[in-house]
Amino acid sequence: MTHELRDLCRLVSADGTLDLQEIAMLWDYVQAQLEAVAAGLPRVLFDRLNAAWLDGRISTGEAFELLDLCSAVADGLSVDEYEDRLPACNTGSSQTFLSMPAEARPSFSRDDVLLFSYCDSSGRMTQRRVLFRSLDDGYMTAICLTRNASRTFRLDRITSEVVVANSGEVIGIDTASVFAGMPPKPTTRKPVKTIHDLCTVVLTGFELDEKHVLVEKMQRVGMQLRDGVSTRTSYLVTGQKPGPVKLEKAKALGVPIITAADLLDLISGM
Incomplete structure (x- = not known):
């Protein structure tokens, strides 16, 4: 390794x-x-x-x-x-929850604030405070109020009772059953992204006309143009006079550095 x-x-x-x-x-x-x-x-x-x-x-x-x-x-x-x-992350009492009658299960509304313990991917136990949004296939989508960001949680990794902060209700039974009593997420979900949509590109060192042509070709196949290099950048594409700051950052983050010809080859393969 x-x-x-x-x-x-x-x-x-x-x-x-x-x-x-x-x-x-x-x-x-x-x-x-x-x-x-x-x-x-x-x-x-x-x-x-x-x-x-x-x-x-x-x-x-x-x-x-x-x-x-x-x-x-x-x-x-x-x-x-x-x-x-x-x-170690699967310590909940799921058998108890699954046996709970549907009519006895509490329900959460979209704007309920929930408090619970959660086991993350490293086996660490953390306390979560979230704004509930929806349920989908064994996963809960919520807004993390600590980081103010959308997060997805595995229901089998919620290891404690769930407290509804709005009402003070304490749910000390199987989390899976609690959520199973709720209606599914609305079907008007965003389209699933394909591999083409995942490609984010930063251009550097191009004349305005040349950059315009490349951007137009990228947009036709769903590539996304970004201004700065980050961990989410798929490729840094360099022209005749690439910016040294972007080059250094791409090298530091391990972002592939390619030419315009390489980019056109990628586009033709899509």
Whole structure:
């Protein structure tokens, strides 16, 4: 296991979530560094990435599994240590919840503030205060009031009673049953992003006319243009006079640096 892979996994899993751009960045890395994922837990990560990537879309369950793996790789765990850590997050009383009659289950409204303990992908217990939004297939979507950001939580990792701060109601039974009594998330959800939509590009060193042509071609295939280099950047595309700051930042973050010709090749392949 290389230090570079561990650092990358630590970087993408640091905030407790794994978005599509970060998964794309991981995929690009393991494809270019096959020797780093030849054995052990990195190989498991590679296999899961490959399986998740085949249909061009990442499910919530796949994203959570990849987050668990990234966190474990970042911690330098072996396959056995990774498998031993997983059950530690599944400490809820789900059998009790599932047996609870539907009519007896409490329900949450969209703007309820919920308090509960949660086991993250590293096995750490944290206290969460969230604004409930919706339920979908064993996962809860809510606004984290600490970070003021949308988060998705696995129901089987809520390890305590759930307190509804608005009313003071304490729900000390199976979390899965509580949420199972609620109507499903509305079907007017956003379209699932495909691999084409994941590609974010930063351009540097181009004349205005040349940049306009490249941007137009990118937009036709769904690529997204960004002004600055970040961990979510898929490629830094360089022209005749690339900016030194963007080049240095791309190198520091491991963002692939390509030419306009390389970009056009990517576009033609889409």
